Amino acid sequence: MSRTTRRTRLTAGLAIATLAVASLGTSTAQASPLEEAGPLMNYVVNTKANPGHSMLAERAVEAAGGSVVQSWPQIGVVIAQSTNPDFRADVRTGLFGRFVQSAGATRTAAVSEGPATAGATTGDAAKGEASVEAAPVLDPRESEQWDMAAIKADKAHEITDGSRKVLVGVNDSGVDDQHPDLKPNFDAANSVNCVDNGRPDTTPGAWRPNGSHGTHVAGTIAAARNGVGIVGVAPGVRIASVKVVNTDGFIYPEYAICGFIWAAEHGMDVTNHSYFIDPWTFWCNDNGDQGAVQEAVRRAVNFATNKGVLSVAAAGNANYDLANKTTDNSSPNDTTPVTRPINAGCLDMPTELPGVITVASTTKTGARSGFSNLGLNVIDVAAPGSSILSTIPDGKYGVSSGTSMASPHVAGVAALMKSAHPYWGPRELTRALHKQADDVACPTAPVDARCTGTTAENAFFGEGLVDALDAVKR
Template sequence: MRRTVARIGLVAVLALSVSVAAATAPPASADDNVGLVSSARSDAGLMNYAINLDPNVGESEMASAADLIPSVGGVLLTSYPQLGTLFAQSESASFAPDLADALAKAGVSVHSIGPTRVAAVPESERAVGGATPAAPAADPAAAPAEDGPVADVPAAEASDVPTVTTPDPNSRVGSARSNWGAEAMDARGAAEVAVTRAPVTVGIIDTGIDDTQPDLVGRVDTARSVSCAVNGVPNQAEDARRFSREHGTHVAGVIAANHNDIGIDGIAPEATLVSIKALNESDLLYPEALVCAYEWATTHQVDIVHNSYQMDPWVYWSPTDPEQAAALEAAERAIHRAQSSGLAVIAGAGDRGVDIDHPTTDSDSPTDSTPIPNRSVEGGRMVPAQVSGVVTVSSVGMEDWNAEPIRATLMRAERSNYGASVDFAAPGEWIYSTYPNGRIPQIYGYTSGTSTAAAHVSGVAALVKSVHPTLPGAQIIRIMRKQAAYEYGRLKAPSDGAEYRGYGFLDARSAMVRDQASPVIRAVEYREGEGEWTSLSGAVLPAEVVQMRVEASAPVSYMNLDIPGMIAVSTDREDGYDAEPMLLEADEMDLRQVIPDGQEYVSLTAVVFAEGLNYDRFADDDATTETTFTVARDPKAVPAPQPAPDPGMTLFPASPSPRASSRPTCRCTSCPPTTL
């Protein structure tokens, strides 16, 4: 027997959709091996399915599941043992419940099985015997509509797709600088910082990138690029991964366009880009493609994932709806694995002008079929924007389009989503960036949307990673949150209660000079002759010749040990962020002349200074420590130091006033007056 869960409150409406599940679910079963499984469909049609086993399954259970798929009329598309997830294609209307039954009989625990879409899989994507047809080649000469969104794009995403319209030069927007987003974030200032930058790779999950665009030459690693657009099966053939729309090339320019005095400046011009084409020819990002994309990024040395689009066909995905739960679970498993592998994931908040944290109804889904009006979506979530740990970005424009971008007050774009889930606000209105070669007479164009805003943040994330290469994505995000607060004041407070600011606004130059990785200076040590190395801190040394040493861990380029009036030694090198610790040694340190006449001992301080790998004068990556020690003619004659006070001791008598005693004692000369 199988256990299924019927859709609640949607049956009547879904019956009007194409190839939607039957209204009545079979009776539930108490079989603990079966989880949330979609019902048999109302009619047969080619469909892709997400199959999630228990997350802790082993290789044998995954193999059993793969072997059982053909027995119930399916074809295995992809298998992800590390996720406990498989994708399959079938024309059988009862594929999901039939597979659940077969797995239960085999003793394989099932978390969820369900379709990845509403519309039937097109015949061009039919998988035969486990092989998926290659994606149809894009026509590079096909031009988008003259004054609107690219053709065939769902209305829900139209606001986030590039247009070829050039702003009216007489309008306030047209008078703005073409590269205002990069100027507002001071991308040029960041590029001018003299700092050692580690290699960083940004994976762009989008429509593909034209790597021949002049501003992107040398930025795209085609050997690591891929298409996941057809059935979520990775395909590195050139025709497959060729861009299908301008969007991926546009956000690639925002992130990493070369600073070559042509076109535009990217935020992180030294970053390497990996193109992960995941949207199909209808600009839909299906779950199987999204999972493929994140798994590709996880296994191909990507550091930052930029995700422009939300997962189709549901704007808000329900974890309890059997028609949606399996695909949602598969996507979240893939995203969480990427995060746990050290990747930072960044996505736009969406462009419907709504509070994404308190959804009630949705009339834009499914995006691949006739949308259901006023669909209840309470408890649903957008993917990836609302997956835990994902950086979510709202879009802003300049309040005054004639202002200097680097000083301008910024305000939420009218169509940008908002809410407590938002982490950062970034430029997303009328952003000028790269277009593919041969598409239009000008290979640059404008677009607006939170995907463009997220691209700015992805660029900053790449900069932060380049100077913190050993930190995982979660810590990179933590640094970015701290830095965004520095520029929080540039964001105009919402007058309508639509909070969009998150942690604030990121400045690219600040990312390169503030909160930098610094050397860690270890304890200064000394020894006499060939004796044991001993900590110098608080030690009493004889007035003889001794040796001293100190280490500093990377990143470090220079280190100096100075005992004022006595000795100064230094050393330097530049081996990168993961080099071995730098060792500084003073082999012959003569202490015989340091004690003044008439004294038996003297207290000295050893000062250690270590420079990091950032040579900008405003960088905060240097470190200093001081170690106090004593040199004595007779070390045994030096009085023992007084012990530190017990932390629990009361140093000052309690105030006689009960009211005053509740306040801390102030001993400074600038304390504010206390009103009693």
């Protein structure tokens, strides 16, 4: 089908949808004010992925006493707000309700950031500064980075530091773009803040950090080779801050969805997700809130993958077997946790969603980090995550541990791989990450019965320890 034909059909579809809205609107009575308003809540409202159905779903939101915060017609997801305690049911009734496939609250506590403000996306972001290719010399604290040697990043750097054409999104708590080890590689033009109810805010500096986590992750991925501090796995690529963590430390679904769509539409090759989506440790595919949210986030990840973005995520730090789920006693974490039974239909998001690379953590000795989640056929690869030195805000450096620290090593390796093979997409990168990983056997002393599988692929290390040197060999 030609571009002209597709454009003509899209225009015609929009016209038909507009007529449908107008026609339906003439027979719809104005919603009466709610007698008893509840707390302000955010919802995902799922419809078919096209502009016409998205417009009709927006009408359903308004008819149910809600307001549209952000609409993503690319994936058929509308983010809505309402104080109507019956919103989830009401949005699926009436003339417009038939265009709603599912709807669910994104949290169990009231919206902390308050009502969404109009025009949250304002202005153009400041342009990132160009950097000059640095000479291949050791940075002052590179000798302290045991993790780089463990994945052979030091050997890979003898071949390449990565390409400036490759862009990695740090979907996290924000990045200190003025840190001397990050400033040379920071891309401000493609950075964004998604924590205003999931609306993209490109105000210059809105992507800056509200904690140290995102800056630490960014340094592991791409701290510059510039004679200062440390060096990242891919010190020659660009990084952008996609802020998805609010000041209270929560990553709600609407933030994450915004981040995935932003990355897909701003030319990112790889994104790192060192978080799980709040408030549920596991989102279950039920017919209620969690099922609707799971579907909305799945669509966002799939959209990003189809746009050429490889998503890499931390496996989690609960020492939990993701392949054998039984109970969850830590959710919801924004109100009062309850103990509940869970099963394979309950997913740690985004790490367990299709198309996402799930990363476990290892120690300096090569063992599985005691905190790292595990799971046969869930873990893709492993990487160093215990006692990792990296950048933190205000030009400083610090040591942190977690699968949050392991995941950016894999994102960096994928960025090196993309640099060496620019025409590879997410599927080719995934296959190569699996194939090139160094096999790691299950521990024999002491034996841990949870490490099922073989040396080639097991519950602790997946396909093995990621290999940066193999990633850059053509």
